[in-house]
Amino acid sequence: MSFATKRLGKELSKINNNSLPPGIELVSADDFEEWYLDIKVLDNNPLYQNQVYRLKFKFSAQYPIEPPEVVFVKLANRPIPIHPHIYSNGIICLDLLGQAGWSPVQNVESICMSLQSMLTGNNKNERPAGDEEFVRGNRLRPKDIDFYYHDNNV
């Protein structure tokens, strides 16, 4: 049993025992490699009102030493939220999810809450600069992309 499995087992049993904070729901956790969660924004931010977003977590065997790969997934009733740091293919530019910003004390729940607050605090109805180009050209995995975390406002 790898380190990741043991840690994720603990997280899962905690989620099953006393549920997640409001606005976060576990959709599926069939193994210890890929989990799906739904999040929604709780306040009245018009950009995200009445919307639910699907998140995909991919865990490596080194989790939680290494960050999981977290992206938004597009489905019929699950759009990709509009945000200056979220590309339209679901890739999220958040320092918390990069090697440098990650800390092993973070967990699935805390990531979801960070994303929730990232959406809550946003009021720009726009995609990141160069979104189209990036979405067309990117073949890298999210964690290998070298983001430049320039914007501390959103």
Add this chain to the structure above:
Amino acid sequence: MPPPNTPDDVLSDQGDSNTLTFIEPDQPSETETTAAMRTARTTEPQTAPSQRGPVILPLDYQILDYADTVDETLLCPVCRTAFHSPIITSCGHTFCATCINRALEVQPTCPIDRKPINKTIDFHQPPLIIKEQLDRLKVKCPNKGCDQICSREHLEGHYEHRCEYTQVLCPSLRCDKRIARRYLTTECMHHQEPCEYCGESVAEVDLADHYDYVCTGASSRCEWCEAAVVHHRLEKHIQEDCPETEVDCKWFPIGCKVSDKRFKVVEHEQDCPYEIIGRLVRERTEDRKLIDSLVDRINALENQANDRHDRRARRSHRDFLLPPSSMGLNGAADDLESLRSSSSPESYMLARFERLEMRMEDLTKQLQELDAYQSSFVLQQLYPINNQLVELASKVGVLNMHTTWLMNMQRLQQRTGSTVNLSNSNMPSANDSPRQDFGTRPEFPDRQAFPIVNLPLRGLVDEPGSQYFRADDRRSSIGRDMNASRL
């Protein structure tokens, strides 16, 4: 989830678990040698035992299941389990040693506040109170099948030495699988053989599990319920599960007359009128048992108390009749002999112990008396001697004075005889003072000039007192020792 302690588990964890030790018990090593001999004879490729890995996999603290919820503050923020061999960083955060080392390999900062950490200087031992709290956590044994719950500090001992379900290395050199200690034989039980009922190949060690949960082969039809049941499970099915077999209500022993097919009886048992009485009867029998055991205990205690009382009475009687010196082993031995034959070994030992204790007390008392007597005796003897010594010293002093005076007289006489021709200016000081002294005083003016007289006097004044105190001190220290030994 795979069962705990699977081999890959160790492969991933062995790297930095520095506190865990690999145990090599005697028994398997013995079988190992026989196995090695066997392999050598058959000239098959030989595996050195050192390559086989540990006999018992080290206990994995991260998969432990705790009996009670562990307080948040005792959970490592990285692995989210109760700390195992915790360390404290210089910024004050606690982690398992393994976890923080792994995290630092990726990023040399504290996972919580991101302060830089150098593991050679920034790691400190946590306060003992944390270790104690961790030691006290109640934890379940991680072995499948074992339901032991103990405090965490004792778990490792249980897991490594006592638990019958701990997986140990297969005795065969050619097999690197593991087997629960309780099923360990000298033969390898991992070779696959077809199950006699379904034909599926199963290792001998898994056969019981296979029969109970997996095997589907060679089913027979149950004569009661017509269900297809695996052959070897049929008897158990008829006795315990089959809904069509006739059984009695479970309250039959207290008078319920219902006896029917199992599924009907199960229905009936839901509201059997005898249930209330049955429960009462059961409770009553339990109470009865409890009362009986309590009565037994009370009787036993009473007997003990009586015994003790008798013995004490007898002893005080004898003490009154006999002087303490004659209360030796003889009388006690007779008494003990009769006790040994008449009562249990426990009360015999108790009696013996009590007797010895009494003797100890007596001896202590006697010793104290003797000591007191001796000290007073010494004091009595010492006083006159001291006085005599003082007297003698003063006499010696007087004699000393006389001899000096006489010697000076003699010298004076010689000088008056021989210095007629000498001029006075030659030795004025040597001449002046003696003449002055001995001419005017027969006694000596300066005590410093006569240390011989002085010293014994001083000693005699001081010494009797100090000797007195020493004797007293010794006695009190003996008394203290006695007190200590009695405690």
